[in-house]
Amino acid sequence: MSEIIVRYPPSPTGFFHIGTARTVLYNFLFAKSNNGKAIMRMEDTDKNRSEKQYEDNILSGIQKLGMAWGENWESSRTDVVYQSERAGVYKKYIEQLLAEDKAYYCFSTPEELNELREKAQKEKKAFRYPETWRNADKKLVQEKLNAGEKSVIRYKLPKDITEITFTDAVRGEVTIKLTELDDFVIAKNLDTALYNFCVVIDDNDMKISHVIRGEDHISNTPKQILLFKEFGFDIPTFAHLPLILNADKSKLSKRKNKVSVDDYLADGFLPEALVNFLALLGWNTSDEQEIFTMEELVEKFSVDRVHKGGAIFDIEKLKWINQEWIKKMDISEFYTRILEYWQSEDVKNSEKYNFPLTTFGDLNSEKNALFLKEALALVKDRTKQLSEVFDNLELFYTDDARLAYSTDIYFHKKMKTSAETAVESLEFAKNVIEHLDESFEFTADSLKTVFVEKIKAAGFKNGYILYPLRVALSGAEFSPGTLELLEIFGKERSLVRINRGIELCQ
RNA sequence: GGCCCGUUCGUCUAGGGGUUAGGACGUCAGGUUUUCAUCCUGGUAACAGCAGUUCGAGUCUGCUACGGGCUACCA
Secondary structure, three states: OOOOEEEEOOOOOOOOEHHHHHHHHHHHHHHHHOOOEEEEEEOOOOOOOOOHHHHHHHHHHHHHOOOOOEOOOOOOHHHOEEHHHHHHHHHHHHHHHHHOOOEEEEOOOHHHHHHHHHHHHHOOOOOOOOOOOOOOOHHHHHHHHHOOOOOEEEEOOOOOOOEEEEEEOOOEEEEEEHHHOOOOEEEEEOOEEOHHHHHHHHHHHOOOOEEEEEHHHHHHHHHHHHHHHHHOOOOOEEEEEOOEEOOOOOEOOOOOOOOEHHHHHHOOOOHHHHHHHHHOOOEOOOOOOOOOOHHHHHHHOOHHHEOOOOEEOOHHHHHHHHHHHHHHOOHHHHHHHHHHHHHOHHHHHOOOOOOOHHHHOOOOOHHHHHHHHHHHHHHHHHOOOHHHHHHHHHHHHOOHHHOOOOHHHHOEOOOOEOHHHHHHHHHHHHHHHHOOOOOOOOOHHHHHHHHHHHHHHHOOOHHHHHHHHHHHHHOOOOOOOHHHHHHHHHHHHHHHHHHHHHHHHO
16 A cells, blocks of 8 residues: 555635644544654645735644644654745646646636626526637637736636546545536636645645545535546545534634634643544544543544534533543643643733733742642642633732632521621631641641541531631632641631631621 | 535434434532532433335435535635
8 A cells, every 4th residue: 555645735824723723633643543644735825815924823833732744743844835836836737738728728807707607696507617718719819818918727627527426535425527617727827826726736746645624625626636637647535524613503613713723722721632622523433432642542543433514613522621631630740731821822922811920929939839839739620721720829829918808708508607607717717726736737638637626526517617717718709628728828827817807707 | 596515412422224322511400528619429302304125224215304515816
C-alpha cells in the first residue's frame, strides 16, 4: 500500500474556526494512526480575503490543540505550503489545458451571467453557463485578449462522460450526473488559478492519498475528479465529514455560536478537552469511554466509524468534559496550567477577562506560591472552566479584618442559623480555637476531630456551628468547606475573620 | 427551483433481523457532606411516517415527510 498522506487546507480568511479544528483533527488522527503524514497547505489564493494575522492564528491554533504536521510531526513553519506561491505551477497546467483545447477563455461578464442566473431562478430552472464562448472563433478570442478585455478561463466539460461516481470513505458511493455541472471557471487568468483547480494540482504534487474534509465540499468533488482524470492523475480517496451544527441544525456559524478556537481557550477550556469533545462530534468508539487523550484517540480512530449525520455543538457537554479533564490533573499541574492560562495571549487579548496576577503577591516567593497552590487545591474540583478560578480565589486574598458581605447569608433554614444566632456560633468556634494547645496541628483533619467533639459536648448540631463559621471565614454564600478554610488561613487569620463576623452580626 | 446528503431520548451516541432499545451530557428526585460543588442512588426521555421483504424489522428495500449542504470570476 502506498503511503498515507493527508493535508490540512485552511483558508486564512478568518480566525481558527472550530469546524476547521475538527477537520484538521480527523486528518491528524487518520494520518497518525496509519503511520502517514500531514501536509500543511495554506489555501490563500483569494488575495482579497487572505490575511497574515489569520494565517498565524490558524497555525498557532493547530499547535495549541496538539495537532502537528510535517514529515516528522514537527509542525515547522517552513513546511507550510502556500498556494499563493505556486501560481507558476498552476499556470503551466492551465496553459496545457488551453493548448489542448480542454479549456477556453470566456468573456461573459459577471453582470451578464447574473442576469441569466436570476432569469433561471425565476423560471425555476437550474442555471448552467450557456457555453457562449466554448467554441468561439480563435481569432476573435485572440483579438479580445490583445485588446485587454476581461475574461476568465473555463474548463471544457467532457461530453463523452455522463456521470461521475466516487466511493466516499464515510458515505459510500456518490454519483453526480454531468448534466448537473457546467463549464466551471478554473482561473481568473493565467496567473490566478481558482480553488477547484489548485486543489487538484496540489493534491497530485503532494501525493495526497486521502482527502478528508467537510461535507460542504461534496459538490466540489466531481469537478475535482474530472480534473484529476483530465491530467491522468491518481485520484485520492475522499472522506466527507458531517458538519458541526448550531442548535437549530444549520451549519455552525458565527452568528449563532462562538466559532473561534481562541474564544474557547480564553473561556478556560483546555486544549485537551476541546480535542476530546471535537473528536466525539461525529465519531466514537463503540465502547462507553468518553474521556480520551490524544494518544488514545490516535490509537482508536478509524474512518469507518465516522458518522454521516451532522452533530449539534453542545456547550454543556464540552463543559463536562472540561471539568473531567480538570479533575484528572494533580494540583501542581493545575497550578502550572492556571498560571499559563492567566498569562496566555488568548486571555490577554480577550476583553472579557482580566486577571491581575499581582493579587497573589510575588509568586517567586515560595510562601506566596504555596498559599496559591493550597487555595487552588480547594477550588479545583469545583471548576468547570479555568475562567471561573480567579473569582473563586478572591476570598482567600481579601483583607481579613475588612471582609464585606451581607449578614443575610448567615441565614440557613436547615442549620437553623441566622445573623442573630451566628454570634453565639462564632463565639463558640472562637473559643474552641483559642483554647487549642500550642502543639496542636492546625489541619482540617485534626480540627474536625476537635470541633465534632466540642460541638457534641456542648449539645449543638455540627451545622449550627460550622455553617456560620464557614460564612465568616469565606464571606460567601458558597465556598470550600469550613475545616479546609480554617487550615488554609491558619489560626491567626481565622480568628481575625471570625471576629469580623461577630462584628458584622452585632 | 435544481442537485446531493442526512434522520435512534432535548443533546452526543451504542445498535448491523429476535434487545426490557444500552451509555453519556442535561434535567428531575433522593442520599452523603457544615453550604455550594464533588461523590453515590434512582427517575425522565428516542427508533420521523407509510408500505414492502420476513415467522420476526431500529436494523433490509421503496416511497413520503422533515432537516441540511451546495448551487461564485470564495474556499
